[in-house]
Amino acid sequence: MKSNKKFHTLDITLVAMFAALMAIGANITSWAPFLQVAGVPLSMQPFFAILAGLLLGSRLGAVSMFVYMLIGIAGAPVFAGFSAGAAVIFKSTGGFILSYIVTAYVVGKMVEAKKEPQLSTFMIASFVGIFLIYFIGTNYMYLAVNYWLSAPMSYGTAWKVMLWFAVKDVVFTIVGGFLAPRIYRSLQRSAYFAQQKNRTA
Structure with missing residues (x-):
């Protein structure tokens, strides 16, 4: 959904909400340890990052992910394992x-490109989003462990490690792709977003 460059009250609320959802998604197994499959924790972060782009659009979606990162860098324990600090950015993950920032922006742009986005738009955007997350994240992990963390790993091994997580993220991606259109249209019908459209018309 497009909006002008000013941030309004609901914009800030939505950004804060998705930043909070990312924090919860990063540590969901800490509260619910049973949410694991074959020992792989069911992180909800890719799901919420993609959903942010689908529902908030490129600008607010990316801002919400950027805010989440800043909160963690500032010292709040919102990263996986309740970790925090700038050092986390330089670790393998x-x-x-x-x-997540790039993904929310690109996914949002794909939805915004359609005047009346259909289910296929949301599904394609969702899968582009999960591809970006794994492409950027896995390549970064490979570079990190080989060049500044002194824990050599082959490129193929890096991808094999991530395949365990990819299965559950593909499932969540499909679920999100199906849920997003209904939520998106509900938001679009709201008085607030109708006003936002009029401002940008």
Whole structure:
């Protein structure tokens, strides 16, 4: 959904909500340890990052992910394992945190490009989003462990490690792709977003 460059009250609320959802998604197994499959924790971060782009659009979606990153860098324990600080960005999984910003922006742009986005638009955008997350995150992990973390790993091994997580993320991507259109249209019918459209018309 497009909006002018000013941030309004609901914009800030939505950005804060998705930043909070990312924090919850990063540590969901800490509260619900049973949410694991074959020992792989069911992180909800890719799901919420893609959903942010689908529902908030490129600008607010990317801002919400950027705010989430800043909150963690500032010291709030919102990263996986309740970790925090700038050092997390330079660890092997730091690329995934960065990928969420790019993903939300690109996914949002894909939805915004359609005047009346259909289910196919949301599904395609969702899969582009999960591809970006894994492409950026896995390549960053490979570079990190080989060049500044002194824990050599082959490129193929890096992708094999991530395949365990990819299965559950593909499932969540499909679920999100199906849920997003209904939520999106509900938001579009709201008085607030109708006003936003009029401002940008």
